[in-house]
Amino acid sequence: MRFYLLIVLFLAISFSEAEAQTLPFRTYSIENGLSESVVNDLLQDEDAYLWIATSYGLNRFDGIEFENYYMEDGLKENRIHSLYEDHKGWKWIGTAAGVNVIKSDSIQSVSALSPLNSSTVLDIYQDELNEYWFATDGEGVWHLDGNNNISQYGEVNGLGDDRVRKVLEDEEGILWFATRDGLTKLEDGNFRTFTERHGLPDDRLRDLTIGQDGTLWIGSRGGLCKLIGEVFRCFTENDGLVNNRIQSISVDQESGGLWIGTEEGVSFFIEESFTNYSVDQGLTNNIVQTTLYDREGNIWFGTFGGGINLFLGNHFRNYTVEEGLPNNVITDITEDRTGSHWISTYGGGIARLNNSGTTIYNSQDGLVDNKVYTMAFDSTEGLFIGTRWGLSIFREGVFQNFDETEVPYRKIRSLHRSEATDSWWLGTYGEGVLEYDNQDFQLWTEEEGLANNTVMAIEESEDSSLWFATYGGISQWKDSTFTTYGIQHGLPNNGVMDILIDKEGNLWAATFGGIARFDGENFEAITPEDGLPDEVCYFIEQDDRGIFWIGTNRGIIRFDYEAYKNAEPSDDRRPFKLITQAQGLVANEMNAGASFKDNEGDLWFGSVGGVTRFIPSMETMNAAPPSIHMKNLNAGGENVPLQGEIEIESDKRNITFSYVGINFTSPDQVEYQYRLRNSGEGWQMTTDRSVRYSSLSPGDYTFQLRARNNDGRWNEEQTELSFTVLAPFWMRWWFITAVIVAVIGLIFFIYNYYRVRKMVELERMRVRIASDLHDDVGSALTEIALQSDFLQTMDVADPLQDSLRQIGNQSRKIVSSLDDIVWSIDARNDTVGDLTDRMQDYVNNVLPEKEISYRFEGDTQEKLGVSLRENLYLIFKEAINNIAKHSNAGKVEIHLATNGQRFVMSIHDDGTGPQNERKTGQGLSNMKMRAKRIDADITFNNNKGFEVRVEGTA
Known part of the structure; x- marks a missing residue:
């Protein structure tokens, strides 16, 4: 609390010169994407988005972009008056025509609130019972209970007025209503109203809030009040409030102070003291209708016509020509014994800045030239001034100038008073260095x-050495001798623009290639490769805490050398931090050597756009990490919905992720760390808000993302988005399966084709062999049999007669056997039907002679193999021959059947012949032998006759 009292005291003093400075306000208006510049309410939701209610549309802001919502998006009216987020994270919107609610990123209407469709809803509140209250402009308050029943309360029920601006519940569960005719409380079902008669300065109330100590604060048209018991303690313009007509109140969560928006600016109230802000300090409009303290510790102001203003704190003060400076190009700053600050400009002379205002000195007052490079005081308070056209000394209101004959080297770029030599050293631009006694x-x-004749800065170390920063390196003057250091000694660049002796006596250099620290022999270079945000360094300064401040053309770099030296990968303490106009600087491009630390420890930075005063003791760190949101996934030029299982087609493998880490303090300096799991990459760092991947391979991926703010605070949990890149159709399982099936089918087709072709060729060969055997061999044997018969008719000896008869019989027997062989070989006889025809022919030739009848079953076109057909037929012949010779049968039943896999052949007779002849004959052995050849089972059954049964695989 003592710290904030110091701030208040400092501000009370500094604002006596309010016309001479501006504070760091950042403005967002229509030009930045805001739908309208009249802002009625502000809300930061649980996801860190900032919602802005304007008189024309609703806006959502992530620190970079605005997203606008209008009636065509579902709003009941474009004039938005109030915003509220309930315990579930639903966002309620009070419009000029009723209420909307945002659930699951969609704007919806609530049917139970249809009675409010003609009402202007000025405030929305959810109490501890999770019931809702809606304050209207002229219709009192509406109450929505947990059963979606709605009721209305107005003046007739005890409200002070039907025009209600605010609803609030205190720690005791009492509801308070700010009305246009007093403060009303609802306790135990009873209404009671407090007015001017009870101590209010004005009955027209605008806002209510609860302080950190539970105090109820009331903003009225007559000032600020707090309620203590039933007594009001009020503060007005007489106490320092900027204006009595209060519009909004917000509690500063760090200090407990109040930010008060009025119709004439803003007041910060703490310990019963006010600090005031207006357009003179940087507000865009003095009518502040709403205030909001965000989770990063920033205060926002919604104005009437000036958009929204973000106040970044009191640690920066800016001075430009609008605050009285003669020129915005600042080249140097110094301080006299009285605490006045002197500012030199390039083209406007010099200015003295103190509590009395700004005093300008230029060539009209005797200054040798208005284009000033540098200034320094001597022990007698004489101000030495180096200009583009010589040296001036300002003492007791009079300028002493040196003409060209006294000082022919006119461009005095740097100055230093050496106690060791009791002389002045003047660095020139291109002519060397002058010693003046x-x-x-x-x-x-x-x-x-000397390293180079352009001398930009001069410093003196404890050993009385003089150090010169030149465009050719750094020169040390000791014992009347120069020693030069350059890039060969570790300097990142020989173009040195500033040097500094730090608190520990170390020499630092700011160069065109980075900064460097001298260890006594060589320089330790620190460049962009080491994390330095910029390489062109115009000056280097150190504050009382030991933090270095480096001026660049991109802003000021805050450099913590201890953090840099002891950095660990997991440290949140960042060595480098870039501060720009967005954080409060007057301009980003600094000037060479234009820095100064005054007697209070404040730092002054000169730029091309004015001078910035920085108060290190007021610097705060942003402890709130960015809130990360995936905004978009674009695949092949088309946006992909981020819900459910995400599948990306194979022809859309060029993928871009868009995201944002919400940080309002320094939105452009949020750093992201990301990786794509399953892609083979490690963690990558970027400040870009999108990442693109080209031609991802098919597979499952997870995009992981985390972020840190400009002060190094990482968000605790990384954001993940999983998706699948589908394989091309020729790599998918169904296509591969189809290809395999097709290949197998093709192989099977080719195999069958060649198998059938081979079978056809084999069958043709069989037919040809059968024909050749029948025509050639059969004819020859028949001819032999006929010749033997012919010879038998001749008169031959009996022994020869027997031989001829045997030759004839044997030839006919061979012809018969050959006929069976030819029949079995012939491919035209491969079916079961061909076999049965052959069998019937044989039966007809054998059994009728024995007067044996038969019945034959079996007629199919299924094919049988050659071996199977031949052996079945021979078994059949053997069985018929046995029946004819030995059975004494009168009837035979023959059955032959096949189903493509199995076959059965049965020959059954009703014979009664001697059983031993049937069982032990050579014929039965032959049948068993032939059955074995075809891997078939053969059985002989004596049951009402005799049966030969053959079964096997077809």
Whole structure:
């Protein structure tokens, strides 16, 4: 609390010169994407988005972009008056024509609130019972209970007035209503109203809030009040309030102070003291209708016509020509014994800045030239001024100038008073360095060992060495000798624009290639490769805490050397932090050597757009990490919905992720760390808000993302988005399966084709062999049999007669056997039907002679193999021959059947012949042998006759 009292005291003093400075306000209006510049309410939701209610549309802001919502998006009216987020995260919108609610990112209407469709809803509140209250402009308050029953309360029920601006519940569960005719409380079902008669300065109330100590604060048209018991303690313009007509109140969560928006600016109230802000300090409009303290510790102001203003704190103060400076190009700053600050400009002379205002000195007052490079005071408070056209000394209101004959080297770029030599050293632009002993000038140049004749800065170390920053490196003057250091000694660049002796006596250099620290022999270079945000460094300064401040053309770099030296990968303490106009600087482009630390420890930075005063003791760190949101997934030029299982077609493998880490303090300096799991990449760092991947391979991926703010605070949980890149159709399982089936089918087709072709060729060969055997061999044997018969008719000896008869019989027997062989080989006889025809022919030739009848079953076109058909037929012949010879049968039943896999052949007779002849004959052995050849089972059954049964695989 003591710290904030110091702030208040400081501001009370500094605002006596309010016309001479501006504070860091950042403005967002229509030009930035806001739908309308009249802002009625502000809300930061649980996802860190900022919602802005305007007189024309609703806006959602992520620190970078605005998203606008209008009636065509579902709003009941474009004039939005109030915003509220309930315990479930639903966002309620009070319009000029009723209420909307945002659930699941869609704007919806609530049917139970249809009675409010003609009402202007000025405030919305959810009490501890999770019941809702809606304050209207002229219709009192509406109450929505947990059963969606709605009721209305107005003046007739005890409200102070039907025009209600605010609803609030205190820690005791009492509901308070700010009306246009007093403060009404609802306790135990009873209404009671407090008015001017009870101590209010004005009955027209605008806002209510609860302080950190539970105090109820009331903003009225007559000032600020707090309620203590039933007594009001009020504060007005007489107590320092900027204006009595209060519009909004917000509690500063760090200090407990109040930010008060009025019709004439803003007041910060703490310990019964006010600090006031208006357009003179940077507000865009003095009518502040709403205030909001965000989770990063920033305060927002919604104005009437000026959009929204973000106040970044009191640690920066800016001065420009609008605050009285003669020129915005600042080249140097210094301070006299009285605490006045002197500011030199390039083209406008010099200015003295103090509590009395700003005093300008230029060539009209005797200054040798208005284009000033540098300034320094001597021990007698004489101000030495180096300009583009010589040296001036300002003492007791009079300028002493040196003409060209006294100082022929006119461009005085740097100045230093050396106690060791009791002389002044003047660095020139291109002519070397001058030593001035208050009487004579002596010149030292490159010929005497100076690194370069352009001398930008001069410092003196504890050992009385003088150090010169030049465009050729750094020169040390000791014992009347120059020692030069350059890139060969570790400097990142020989173009040195500023040097500094730090609190520990170390020499630092700011160069065109980065900064460097001298260890006594060599320089330790720190460049963008080491994390330095910029390489062109115009100056380097150190505050009382030991933090370095480096001026660049991108802003000011805050450099914590201890954090840099001891950095660990997991440290949240960042060595480098870039501060820009967005954080409060007057301009981003600094000027060479234009920095200064005054007697209070405040730092002054000169730029091309004015001078910034920085108060290190007021610097705060942003402890709120960014809130990360995936905004978009674009695949092949088309946006992909982020809900459910995400599948990306194979022809859309060029994928871009868009995201944002919400950080309002420094939205452009949020750093992201990301990786795509299953892609083979590790964690990557970027400040871009999108990442693109080209031609991802098919597979499952997870995009992981985390972020840190400009002060190094990482968000605790990383954001993940899983998706699948589908394989091309020729790589998918169904296509591969179809291809395999097709290949197998093709192989099977080819195999069958060649198998059938081979079978056809084999069958043709069989037919040809059968024909050849029948025609050639059969004819020859028949011819032999006929010749033997012919010879038998001749008169031959009996022994020869027997031989001829045997030859004839044997030839006919061979012809018969050959006929069976030819029949079995012939491919035209491969079916079961062909076999049965053959069998019937044989039966007809054998059994009728024995007067044996038969019945034959079996007629199919299924094919049988050659071996199977041949052996079945021979078994059949053997069985018929046995029946004819040995059975004494009168009837035979023959059955032959096949189903494509199995076959059965049965020959059954009703014979009664001697059983031993049937069982032990050679014929039965032959049948068993032939059955074995075809892997068939053969059985002989004596049951009402005799049966030969053969079964096997077809």
